[in-house]
Amino acid sequence: MSKQIVVVGSGNAAMCAGIAALEAGASVLMLEKADQDLAGGNTKYTAGAMRFAYDNADDLLPLLKDPNDPRLAVTDFGGYTKAKFADDLLGFNGGRALSDEQKRLIDQSLPAMQWLGGHGVKFEPIYARQSFEKDGRHVFWGGLTLAAENEGVGLFDMELAAFERLGGVIRYDAAVTGLIVEYGQVTGVNIGEEVIKADAVILACGGFEASKARRRDWMGGHWDKAKVRGTPMNTGDGLAMAIEIGAQKNGLDDGCHATPMDLHMPDYANLDLPASERKNYRKICYFLGVMLNADGDRFVDEGENFRNYTYAQFGKAVLDQPGHFAWQIFDAKVDELLYAEYSFHDAHYVQAETLEALCEKLDGVDAKAALNTLTAYNDAVNADVAFDPTKLDGKDTRGLPLAKSNWAQRLDTPPFKAYPVTGGITFTYCGVKVSESGAVLDDHEKPIAGLFAAGEMVGGVFYEGYPGGSGLTSGAVFGRIAGVGAAAGV
Structure with a gap:
């Protein structure tokens, strides 16, 4: 049988x-x-x-x-x-x-x-x-x-x-x-x-990941503030049942996959959309530009490595910023390289013809500090190395407290766009x-x-x-x- x-x-x-x-x-x-x-x-x-x-x-x-x-x-x-x-x-x-x-x-x-x-x-x-x-x-x-x-x-x-x-x-x-x-x-x-x-x-x-209470109680930190980018059904019931009968826990309590996501996305990535479209709230092309927090500062090396190896950490980094958000800044040179989610019909962004005007539109951000950061970044870009997105190209910045190690291009081609993001939790x-x-x-x-x-x-x-x-x-x-x-x- x-x-x-x-x-x-x-x-x-x-x-x-x-x-x-x-x-x-x-x-x-x-x-x-x-x-x-x-x-x-x-x-x-x-x-x-x-x-x-x-x-x-x-x-x-x-x-x-x-x-x-x-x-x-x-x-x-x-x-x-x-x-x-x-x-x-x-x-x-x-x-x-x-x-x-x-x-x-x-x-x-x-x-x-x-x-x-x-x-x-x-x-x-x-x-x-x-x-x-x-x-x-x-x-x-x-x-x-x-x-x-x-x-x-x-x-x-x-x-x-x-x-x-x-x-x-x-x-x-x-x-x-x-x-x-x-x-x-x-x-x-x-x-x-x-x-x-x-x-x-x-x-x-x-x-x-879909249980705010369990994220708060089991993970701590700012994880109760994260957007949930996956199913609303994963509330930890199976894990709780297993532990109740003596299962051994394994791994870090606060370990999780977290991704930069549209700040204004709904939890569970909008259940009114077809499932195939819900992933489009992610925003993982930061390596082609820079990210600024509420203080107008960069807070990660956006070009540290291919985005395959950084996005799961950078989601947490965004969540840890003041107000739990950041802005991703790009110029027109990279428009054709941005993934489809940046042109998604529900993508939120602001646009301007100058960096100064763009910084004024960054809601919640110190505009003056942001402009100073972007100006210093532009001045620090290594012009002697060619941009090549197919490899770790070594096109870096020089002299900044926080370097960008690869794919550092000047932000100098209007129109400039900025996308607000927060941390979205995918799975624990x-x-x-x-x-x-x-x-x-x-x-x-x-x-x-x-x-x-x-x-x-x-x-x-x-x-x-x-x-x-x-x-x-x-x-x-x-x-x-x-x-x-x-x-x-x-």
Whole structure:
């Protein structure tokens, strides 16, 4: 008789867990808190990009929806080795060694992508956001090359199709309210008074970023002031249930993915919009200009590294500024390089023909100090180095207290534009400790029988930041692991 598995949640990690369990011969019931329109967790809010280790284009071509795209002949994908992936993760570990979870993520990233491809999940090169044209070729940068067809919405749709094709069943409006524990083993879940028995339960229901109270109580700092850029459903219920029965917490309490977002966006990125448009409130082209706070000062090195490696930290940096906001300043030279979200119909910005006039329009900012900062920045730009967005170009500033290390161009071409931003929280990093088979561990490193976890529920994957695109890959890797483990009962 096949194992009966309950998966809590319906995002990328939950779907991968369900697909893997079905593939291993189990029967799977997926329970989703949201209605059908809001199902899919944070997955639908993403751009669908997935970071994984690969040697060269030969690893990518079998994953593509259109392997005959004529652009491929003039595309330089480069490679992204396991060693480079490890270095990128270590750069956000605050001096910590690679965790066991990070090692699993790296080692299983390409196999997970190939496995998804085998279930009909197809990908497209991220030409618009991850490549620049140079000498007639499309040059990819930052190690991030592929996104799911139709981005996060497409990823969810393709995974759901695979899940249902294999016989999986999903129930909507089915919020799990408790875990059933009998003789030390998880044997099912409650939905209110309803009892659903199972041989194993996989918690893949996200972090706690959508709960202002839990952000305040568990994270501290200014996190209760953050905009929530993802689903309203991720309120930490699964994490609280697991901890209540003895699960070991893992990771930093205040660790999270936070991104500069439109200051005037609604929480959950405007649920009146199609899910595919909600991501357009992010504002991550700061590397092409400068950011100013309420005092008129720059507060980060906007050109420290490719934005893949900085946006998750700079969201927090913006939130930590006076009033929890900043302004991103650009001139007309970079208009064609700004991502589509800057021309999004609901994007907020001000515009002027001079920097002086622009500074007067920066609501909440010391205009005189801002103009002085921009003037000093312009005077400090290194004119001897050519601007090249395809690499860390070394076009820096000289003599400023806070340098801009790359892509520093003078702001000298009107019209000038400024976009108000704040910090938007995407997902939390603190979760539970899991075994190599995805089983949830207690404080004595012993598996809690019948309980598994995946996705944002798994702690120890990210600490003080993350290289862009790793979140969905982590969901796929740990979802697949949990599904196999739950079906095997290990």
